[in-house]
Amino acid sequence: MAEVRLEKVSKRFGKRVWAVRDFDLRVEDREFLVLLGPSGCGKTTTLRMIAGLERPTAGLIYIGERLVNLIPPRDRDISMVFQSYAVWPHMRVYDNIAFGLRYGRRKKRLSKADIDRVVHEVASLVRIEELLSRYPTQLSGGQRQRVALARALAVKPQVFLYDEPLSNLDAKLRIQMRTELKYIHEQAGSTSIYVTHDQAEAMSMADRIMVMREGQGAQLGTPNEIYFRPANQFVAGFIGTPPMNMLEVELEEEDGGIKLVSPHFGFRLGEKTARAVQESGVRQAVLGVRPEDVTVSLEGGDFSAQVFVVEPQGPQQILSFKLDETLIIKSLTSADLSVSPGQEVWLSFNRERLHLFDRDTGVRLN
Amino acid sequence: MSELRLAPPVADWRRFTGLTLTYLAVAGLALFILVPVYFLFILAFMSRAEVYSWPLPLFPKHFTLDNFHFFLTINPKIIPSIWRSIEVAITTILIALSIGGLAGYSFARFRFRGKNALKLSVLFVRMYPGVAVAIPMAVLFMRLGLYDTPFPIALALNYGVGNIGLTIWITASIFLGINEELEEQAMVLGLSRMGAFFRITLPLAAPGLAAAAIYTFIGAWNEVVIATLMTQFNPTLAAVTYHTVAAAAGSLHLQSAGGAFMAFPALVFTFIIKRYIIQMWGGVRI
Numbered sequence: 001m002a003e004v005r006l007e008k009v010s011k012r013f014g015k016r017v018w019a020v021r022d023f024d025l026r027v028e029d030r031e032f033l034v035l036l037g038p039s040g041c042g043k044t045t046t047l048r049m050i051a052g053l054e055r056p057t058a059g060l061i062y063i064g065e066r067l068v069n070l071i072p073p074r075d076r077d078i079s080m081v082f083q084s085y086a087v088w089p090h091m092r093v094y095d096n097i098a099f100g101l102r103y104g105r106r107k108k109r110l111s112k113a114d115i116d117r118v119v120h121e122v123a124s125l126v127r128i129e130e131l132l133s134r135y136p137t138q139l140s141g142g143q144r145q146r147v148a149l150a151r152a153l154a155v156k157p158q159v160f161l162y163d164e165p166l167s168n169l170d171a172k173l174r175i176q177m178r179t180e181l182k183y184i185h186e187q188a189g190s191t192s193i194y195v196t197h198d199q200a201e202a203m204s205m206a207d208r209i210m211v212m213r214e215g216q217g218a219q220l221g222t223p224n225e226i227y228f229r230p231a232n233q234f235v236a237g238f239i240g241t242p243p244m245n246m247l248e249v250e251l252e253e254e255d256g257g258i259k260l261v262s263p264h265f266g267f268r269l270g271e272k273t274a275r276a277v278q279e280s281g282v283r284q285a286v287l288g289v290r291p292e293d294v295t296v297s298l299e300g301g302d303f304s305a306q307v308f309v310v311e312p313q314g315p316q317q318i319l320s321f322k323l324d325e326t327l328i329i330k331s332l333t334s335a336d337l338s339v340s341p342g343q344e345v346w347l348s349f350n351r352e353r354l355h356l357f358d359r360d361t362g363v364r365l366n
Numbered sequence: 367m368s369e370l371r372l373a374p375p376v377a378d379w380r381r382f383t384g385l386t387l388t389y390l391a392v393a394g395l396a397l398f399i400l401v402p403v404y405f406l407f408i409l410a411f412m413s414r415a416e417v418y419s420w421p422l423p424l425f426p427k428h429f430t431l432d433n434f435h436f437f438l439t440i441n442p443k444i445i446p447s448i449w450r451s452i453e454v455a456i457t458t459i460l461i462a463l464s465i466g467g468l469a470g471y472s473f474a475r476f477r478f479r480g481k482n483a484l485k486l487s488v489l490f491v492r493m494y495p496g497v498a499v500a501i502p503m504a505v506l507f508m509r510l511g512l513y514d515t516p517f518p519i520a521l522a523l524n525y526g527v528g529n530i531g532l533t534i535w536i537t538a539s540i541f542l543g544i545n546e547e548l549e550e551q552a553m554v555l556g557l558s559r560m561g562a563f564f565r566i567t568l569p570l571a572a573p574g575l576a577a578a579a580i581y582t583f584i585g586a587w588n589e590v591v592i593a594t595l596m597t598q599f600n601p602t603l604a605a606v607t608y609h610t611v612a613a614a615a616g617s618l619h620l621q622s623a624g625g626a627f628m629a630f631p632a633l634v635f636t637f638i639i640k641r642y643i644i645q646m647w648g649g650v651r652i
Contacts, residue, residue, distance in 0.1 A: 051554060052553075053550050053554075072553070073550075073554045074554065079554065082547040086547040086550070088570075103555065103561070103565075104555055105556055151551075151555070
């Protein structure tokens, strides 16, 4: 099949607006790669350049071994699923799905019987066989989504491109479709590139995630790498719900080690972290702690704080603590711990999972 | 619902008065337009005696087609002129829609230098009355040997060019209403941009384009002034009707027959496009 490679790809709109700038990416063959980022980060533009719907201002795009910069979309051996589904309203579901087989230039002409076989095959894969003779206006959003998917599958492309395909579905259907999409990806054995701003979607589906920010790659890694070792403060803050607690701290040398000091608490860093900090020479840092790494105890801990708000979430609860006028930190704990607003409790941070970032550049230190 | 019923009676009265005034105004406007049309049509089917009787009956007692027969036979140019009017209208549509439609598509889909200035400038052709340039235009067409030809190319060019600007705006608004992703999907699955335009966009735009075409048709069908100036031996129906009706002064029944004959196709077309007018103008924002 095919890998997809982007080398120093840039896209400028008008004279000044760089949607994507010097973007490098290598998507492995059969990989499910997610482009994740806030709106306006250039992820959709990147996808559209891979599809050939936008022309890069600079840089090279390869699909397989082929440089595709000048190749029109129809000859790139790709399929795309759009956010709006783009199901043609003037054609029956059957004709929608058969379209790529009839007009596609990539494969040799198929006989009517062959087209019929493929249409039924993909329709049964996405479970819309009974809808084939309907018009799209008679379908629900979820069903249209399946039609778009079947149509993309029918041409058996080397690369699947998804542009926020689930964002118009209701929450329940979205979670169901995630599972199906991942299954379909494995069945099809193609490379998939998937654009979304929904981190839960990215985490659950991706082999690797490319987090984008302002037209550039912020971090490329497996979902676990992105979550547990974010490369910078942006990725750390973007991934995770509720978001990571960020606290400004000073790093001070002490007895050959490093002490972390804040107005509210202070403790010595572990040896490995301390060494990394010493090498970097950074003394002004931001400490990131995920809410689930903030332990709440009634007996003792790093420092004490008053419970501000309690938000129950079923088996878990989110506790907020107001450290000063502008600083609120959150903890995700088991719902078994019963506390009430105003109560004084002890907090401690999980030392194994501290994230330290340079306060100026946002780059990870440890 | 119950809260609404509890509203004080004053508000009810105010609403009632407001609605009544609105309906009265609408009814007045409708009468203003419909009464002359109604009389035009009933007079056309009355005999001369009945037309000039008093009080005028509100419906023809002796329904007759004589007036139409007279109107269609009094001037030998009339029958050929009907055909010629259809030729003019269809050629006008072809010119306006092929050029204006493609330009409208470009305005709807592409970004290019000078787009704003251009889309305004296409309306310049509408900013002066056609009569003002009719004479120079007639001279020009005479020199080109296209003046008063049996196939009314000069008139079609004149109307067609005059309609391009408006057609651009109408069609651009239609194309804007069609999601671009529908085309892009077709391009990904095997078509060129042209192919996507013909297979996807055009079928979806068809009702709106048809409405735009009929709008153009009515304009070309009804135009009198330029048609009179630019033709002599090969007039259009509008020009012939104008001359015949003017010559029949004092014969109200004959004039009505001419007017009704002229107005009927336009009326029918207007009722056909009624449904599409929203689509035609619904998305105006180019």
